[in-house]
Amino acid sequence: MAPILEVSDLVTRFYTFDGVVHALNGVSFDLQAGETLAIVGESGSGKSVTMMSLLHLLPMPPARIEGGSALFHDDSGTIDLLKLNRAEISRVRGGRIGFIFQDALSALNPVMTVGRQIAESLERHLGLGHEQCRRRVVELLEKVGIPGAKQRYRNYPHQFSGGMRQRVMIAVAMACNPKIVIADEPTTALDVTVQAQIVELTQQLQRELGIAVIWITHDLGVVAGIADRVLVMYAGRPVEIAPVDDLYDHPGHPYTIGLLEALPRMDAAGSKRLISIEGSPPDLMAPPAHCQFAWRCRYAFERCWNEVPPQVSVGPQHHITCFYDVNRERPRDNV
């Protein structure tokens, strides 16, 4: 399988009046064609900033991308997303890379019918004519499960419920047959029954159209159901990347272990006390000179306070950024 997207050493900083925020400190990962990669982390871990850096969606200034590359492979060759100029990236966004945001109400234009909003990207990227556009939009609306698509074409976003609006967003994202769809917390604002519908719809379309999906979320329950691989982020760095079964069965990074232990389980009796990760995420204003998780890590030893840990492989496709071997309960010697 060939990767469709290869991100390496992405560094993004925000230059604010109070100081420099080190939002991303070397993010690397790849995405295979057709797979679902989940990016998990708490607020401020850099999961959204990663995606917004790739697509030039950050306001600059204050943001600045200070290093790294993002190679996007496609039938017409390889391009570095970070090196594109404004006109070039806008041809990629919404065309070959689709986007689903968390808040559909503010992501959609309130004074434009949903039909027009979907047609807009079709006209722009595929150059379809008016009548062709209309037919394709109705087809898309039907595909994402909006009843009465022909009539709904002329409706405005406020006339849809939250779940239906998220379906419209999916239609916009999928309109131009993208290779990659990036979904940034697409179900966080929705109720669980609606969330289940949206998850199912996305998976079904993904299988049908062979799209690779990057699903950004903090919900490890949703991740368990949809992901092929999972990337866990903490303080602007990937701390663990692994196939989904591996990650839940043998989490290798103390932070991942903590996250999984902190979750209550519906199917368990629920009487066990949750094991929490003490402390709170670090201040990103201070440049990282050692492992950022050391403050909250129950395994931290001297080396963790002196060096930034490199990424080590612990299995096929399973990489961890940590000096400590949790399974053997001692520091790794091969790092």
Add this chain to the structure above:
Amino acid sequence: MSEHSVPPAPGSDVLVRVEHLKKYFPIRKGAVISRLVGNVKAVDDVSFEIRRGETLGVVGESGCGKSTTGRAVLQLHKPTAGRVFLEDTELTALSPPEIRRLRPRMQMIFQDSYDSLNPRHSVRKIIAEPLVVQGVMPADKIRDRVVELLELVGLQASHMVRFPHEFSGGQRQRINIARALALNPDFVVCDEPISALDVSIQAQVVNLFEDLQKQLGLTYMFIAHDLSMVQHISHRVAVMYLGNLVELTRRDKLFHDPLHPYTQSLMSAVPIPEPRLERKRKRIPLQGEVPSPANPPSGCVFHTRCPLAQDICEEEPPPYREVLPDHWVACHLADGRGGSKIAVEEIR
């Protein structure tokens, strides 16, 4: 209304009893001469009781009336009808000054830890405020009490001079908890207290809630939409749909043996953090969307979306009754022998 529609007579262990609680919000039209054109039935005939020392979880999707119920129980919203008892005192019959005298016994914790703290007040002033307002303590004792409360919720005395913006979300929620506990309440309504927090911080705050309950013998009404967290912290869980209480039972029964079709669908939609299990799970999908609470369906409010709906469901509201011991359900088909079970295999 059937004879079973009210929970059993209060035993000595019942702290809060709610009978046929209703809260309607009027819809008015016309700018000059406003006239009533309808009611949003946010809470429509809800009865339950909360036992001393227990946590009653209340779950449901947005707009189901769970927060309104919590507020109406505390008389923050004046109920349209129904009665609420705190032990033997009927709160709904009291005048505002009398309610105010009872306030120390019942407190509330809100979701948004930032909006519920005055940004211009120091933590000391925030936590001392209930003590000052109720005048329960001489002024020179208040500082010691604030220190004691801060330590109780896992903060330090030195935090007293700081302001809300200097704290993280989890710490702010601890300040809210300290303020709610200042007057030694018996009963605390927690309205989505952990929804805005990150996973690792949620666990810290949930553990704090549990510790405080053991230490101080608190009784919680815990309102949230995160079902797995509610199930973890609660002894019993109430499920609401469109202003109605559809099911109330022990937490383990609710997940493993839900009787109401809505609860069954809800439980099937909650993701489980276990990939092999989660990929195989069958959802029970619901058709359509939640109807408007301004114009709820006739009969059983869930009949428009229920895969098992019969003629009777459309005509008559189902009685809320104890189908199995300590398992209350509002469904015509629930008989405790599988009458209201949706066969997952037949769904798809």
